[in-house]
Amino acid sequence: MINLELAKKHRDTLEQTMMLAEHMMRPYSRKYDKEEHTYPKEMEQAVELISAGRSEAMGGGRKKDAPAGTVVNGGNMGAVVGLFGLCWGDVGLFLGMPGSGLGNAAINAVGTPEQVKKYGGSYAAMCITEPGTGSDSANISTTAVLDGDEWVLNGEKIFVTDGDRADTLVVWATLDKSLGKAAIKSFIVEKGTPGCEVTRLEHKMGIRASDTAAISFSDCRIPRQNLLGTEEVATDAEGRKKAFGGVMQTFDNPRPPVAAMAIGVSRAALDLARELLRAEGVELTFERKPINLSALEAELARMEAQWNAARLLVLKAAWMADNKQPNSLEASMCKAKAGRVGNDITLRCVALCQSLGYSEQHLLEKFARDSKILDIFEGTQQIQQLIVARRVLGKSSSELK
Amino acid sequence: MTEAAQDLLFDLTLSDEQRMNRDTMQRFAAQEMRDLAPAVDLGGADVGSFLPRSAELGLTLLPIPEALGGAGMQRSPVSNALIHEDLAHGDLGLALGAVAPLGFVNTLLDQGTDAQKEALLPRFCSGEFLAATTALQEPRATFEPTEPRATATPSGEGFVLNGSKCMVPLGMEAELVLVIAQLQDTGPAAFIVQGTPEGMQRSAEENMGLKGAQLATLQFDEVQVPADALLGGGAFNLQRFLDLSRIGICALAVGACQAVLDYVVPYCNEREAFGEPISNRQSVAFMIADIAIELESMRLMTWRAAALAERGEDFHEQAYLAKQFCAEYAMKIGTDGVQLLGGHGYTREHPVELWYRHLRAIDTLEGVAAA
Numbered sequence: 001m002i003n004l005e006l007a008k009k010h011r012d013t014l015e016q017t018m019m020l021a022e023h024m025m026r027p028y029s030r031k032y033d034k035e036e037h038t039y040p041k042e043m044e045q046a047v048e049l050i051s052a053g054r055s056e057a058m059g060g061g062r063k064k065d066a067p068a069g070t071v072v073n074g075g076n077m078g079a080v081v082g083l084f085g086l087c088w089g090d091v092g093l094f095l096g097m098p099g100s101g102l103g104n105a106a107i108n109a110v111g112t113p114e115q116v117k118k119y120g121g122s123y124a125a126m127c128i129t130e131p132g133t134g135s136d137s138a139n140i141s142t143t144a145v146l147d148g149d150e151w152v153l154n155g156e157k158i159f160v161t162d163g164d165r166a167d168t169l170v171v172w173a174t175l176d177k178s179l180g181k182a183a184i185k186s187f188i189v190e191k192g193t194p195g196c197e198v199t200r201l202e203h204k205m206g207i208r209a210s211d212t213a214a215i216s217f218s219d220c221r222i223p224r225q226n227l228l229g230t231e232e233v234a235t236d237a238e239g240r241k242k243a244f245g246g247v248m249q250t251f252d253n254p255r256p257p258v259a260a261m262a263i264g265v266s267r268a269a270l271d272l273a274r275e276l277l278r279a280e281g282v283e284l285t286f287e288r289k290p291i292n293l294s295a296l297e298a299e300l301a302r303m304e305a306q307w308n309a310a311r312l313l314v315l316k317a318a319w320m321a322d323n324k325q326p327n328s329l330e331a332s333m334c335k336a337k338a339g340r341v342g343n344d345i346t347l348r349c350v351a352l353c354q355s356l357g358y359s360e361q362h363l364l365e366k367f368a369r370d371s372k373i374l375d376i377f378e379g380t381q382q383i384q385q386l387i388v389a390r391r392v393l394g395k396s397s398s399e400l401k
Numbered sequence: 402m403t404e405a406a407q408d409l410l411f412d413l414t415l416s417d418e419q420r421m422n423r424d425t426m427q428r429f430a431a432q433e434m435r436d437l438a439p440a441v442d443l444g445g446a447d448v449g450s451f452l453p454r455s456a457e458l459g460l461t462l463l464p465i466p467e468a469l470g471g472a473g474m475q476r477s478p479v480s481n482a483l484i485h486e487d488l489a490h491g492d493l494g495l496a497l498g499a500v501a502p503l504g505f506v507n508t509l510l511d512q513g514t515d516a517q518k519e520a521l522l523p524r525f526c527s528g529e530f531l532a533a534t535t536a537l538q539e540p541r542a543t544f545e546p547t548e549p550r551a552t553a554t555p556s557g558e559g560f561v562l563n564g565s566k567c568m569v570p571l572g573m574e575a576e577l578v579l580v581i582a583q584l585q586d587t588g589p590a591a592f593i594v595q596g597t598p599e600g601m602q603r604s605a606e607e608n609m610g611l612k613g614a615q616l617a618t619l620q621f622d623e624v625q626v627p628a629d630a631l632l633g634g635g636a637f638n639l640q641r642f643l644d645l646s647r648i649g650i651c652a653l654a655v656g657a658c659q660a661v662l663d664y665v666v667p668y669c670n671e672r673e674a675f676g677e678p679i680s681n682r683q684s685v686a687f688m689i690a691d692i693a694i695e696l697e698s699m700r701l702m703t704w705r706a707a708a709l710a711e712r713g714e715d716f717h718e719q720a721y722l723a724k725q726f727c728a729e730y731a732m733k734i735g736t737d738g739v740q741l742l743g744g745h746g747y748t749r750e751h752p753v754e755l756w757y758r759h760l761r762a763i764d765t766l767e768g769v770a771a772a
């Protein structure tokens with residue numbers, strides 16, 4: 001039955017995460033924005049609360065599969081809703097929290113039971129991007145060579161979120177660059193392994209509470225069983241496609257969550273802007289037709305509409321994942337829409353509140369800086385449009401580049 | 402809210418009945434509307450024969466109680482939105498005319514007295530098309546639907562109507578017109594006007610598009626109507642009416658924009674320039690990706706408002722935002738549809754030219770469809 005409201009348990013999730021965000025994140029928002037690269041230790045307590053809440057919601061154990069034909073509002077929906085709340089609080093602090101890492105998602109998605117047991121709960125960061133390649137992630141140059149019972153990694157990774165604080169790294173490397181995508185594999189590297197070294201931390205526009213590291217690998221040796229997925233390099237076209245699909249699997253999945261972060265931070269900006277404008281007597285009442293409103297009210301109404309649109313696309317993508325429907329198109333749709341809407345809303349809110357928007361006295365300017373990254377990482381706006389366009393037009397990546 | 406409502410899950414699954422109904426509507430739209438639309442637009446084809454055929458769909462029959470001769474299905478804003486969407490995929494103008502009687506019936510069911518329902522609803526159950534419509538819009542640049550300026554003044558046993566209404570679907574023919582006016586000392590009210598009483602003048606409009614809806618301007622000059630013409634016998638919940646109507650209009654926009662997307666995809670894949678399909682270029686392909694993304698947003702916002710309305714929950718804000726969003730992107734998608742075909746899109750050889758003109762109206766339309 002058509003219903004686009006959140007289920008009770010997810011309304012509760014939203015309320016609880018927003019409460020936690022308000023009391024345990026917001027008080028530190030400015031502090032860690034100023035003290036870039038300082039580890040936000042206060043967040044450890046928030047993480048404990050979140051993981052306690054999560055296991056309670058899961059009923060303490062593994063959920064049984066729902067009988068066929070019944071609708072599920074499960075972990076994917078719960079995750080995006082939780083992110084609405086936490087990133088309404090502070091997207092930078094959220095990204096700086098242990099366990100929020102993309103590496104965890106990758107290990108849990110494709111790891112063997114042993115790998116999941118050993119590393120699933122660690123603080124895992126994801127190393128794909130290199131100085132020479134970002135969007136074109138199939139073009140990486142870091143190499144992995146099997147030597148006896150060990151893989152030897154060589155190369156340089158940049159922009160690794162939480163790369164400095166993480167205990168574990170998931171590293172993309174190629175077994176043979178001449179074989180293209182099929183030879184790209186991901187490897188689990190424990191921090192502290194000789195040959196693996198953090199060489200730099202970026203100074204950034206926003207999400208400063210989250211460290212962004214450059215990491216080099218020189219003759220870094222890891223155990224053979226730390227490869228995620230299969231060692232084999234597919235030789236036929238079908239197999240090659242599938243193999244890279246496996247690595248990319250870690251990617252389809254994080255798109256709705258990153259889109260959800262944009263929903264959270266832009267909600268925060270809208271709430272604050274509406275509060276500041278209300279103090280000046282500007283109130284959005286949804287009464288008169290938008291075209292008959294004042295410019296300020298009309299702008300607020302337009303942003304509310306955009307925000308709602310993006311939010312629904314995120315929920316749809318999560319709902320499809322919960323119900324085992326392939327959602328790669330919808331995941332990219334929601335990332336594209338939420339990414340740009342998030343940027344647009346947070347920036348417009350700065351403008352609408354004039355000097356109060358631009359001042360560090362309030363958080364509007366920080367929301368705008370923080371939200372910018374959400375339209376860049378996990379696939380830029382243009383990369384999402386590319387994916388959507390290829391799907392809608394039925395084109396291959398060689399036809400539509 | 403009941404316990405059951407609280408436990409509802411987020412869900413986008415249509416019921417089997419909704420799916421079957423969609424098949425019927427989509428078939429009708431493809432067979433009876435799409436090809437007729439350009440001729441109607443040029444004034445060369447008769448809408449008169451189309452409307453009786455649309456009666457086959459039984460749109461007005463469905464929600465009317467069995468006791469009054471109808472099928473007695475619960476009024477469903479979600480199913481109604483799907484009907485609007487699917488018919489507009491055929492042609493937005495023709496769809497607007499075809500759903501006008503349904504809007505009238507729905508408003509009567511929603512806000513009419515029992516006596517009014519008993520008197521009028523059986524007339525919609527004969528299987529013949531009965532032209533009925535709603536008159537809200539007024540010819541003024543700053544028209545505000547929540548503040549109509551047409552007036553109604555108590556007089557003798559009934560009321561006297563004055564004012565001017567425009568963009569009224571089926572306005573020339575409608576035997577029943579629901580006229581929204583300010584009732585003196587009361588506020589907005591709705592009056593059922595039957596036939597063409599003295600002082601009421603109908604004139605056909607020429608507009609940018611929407612010819613298939615047969616829009617007309619209705620002039621009321623000291624028009625006397627009986628006491629029982631007052632819908633519901635008292636105040637009219639104009640906001641609720643507007644919101645339900647907004648859902649219908651949004652759904653029409655969704656259907657028409659889906660038609661644009663369905664048209665530009667094969668066109669751009671086949672059309673070549675500089676040695677390859679134009680859709681191999683990002684500025685073309687990304688425009689199409691954005692149509693797909695915004696269209697999906699329009700649909701979800703419309704469905705959300707409809708589902709809330711269906712469950713009797715507050716849906717005002719969602720209907721308002723859906724209308725705001727759909728108005729903006731209806732125009733954008735209409736424009737991009739033309740752009741994607743270049744000069745060919747500007748000619749009447751392709752329907753995108755017509756759809757552009759239709760879609761410009763979504764922003765302006767109010768009160769013409771009630772989901």
Ligand SMILES: Cc1cc2nc3c(=O)[nH]c(=O)nc-3n(C[C@H](O)[C@H](O)[C@H](O)COP(=O)(O)OP(=O)(O)OC[C@H]3O[C@@H](n4cnc5c(N)ncnc54)[C@H](O)[C@@H]3O)c2cc1C
Nearest residue numbers: 126127128129133134135159160161377378379380382401
């Ligand atoms: C703060 C931060 C955190 C990050 N965290 C991580 C992380 O944890 N792990 C990780 O591996 N990476 C991470 N990244 C890297 C991020 O994913 C990349 O920056 C992003 O994918 C874009 O790659 P690029 O910077 O090399 O840009 P480029 O690929 O060089 O792109 C530059 C511009 O060209 C456009 N473009 C590129 N290709 C196309 C095309 N085919 N069609 C149209 N336009 C195109 C892009 O949209 C962009 O606008 C992070 C980056 C930042 C800034």
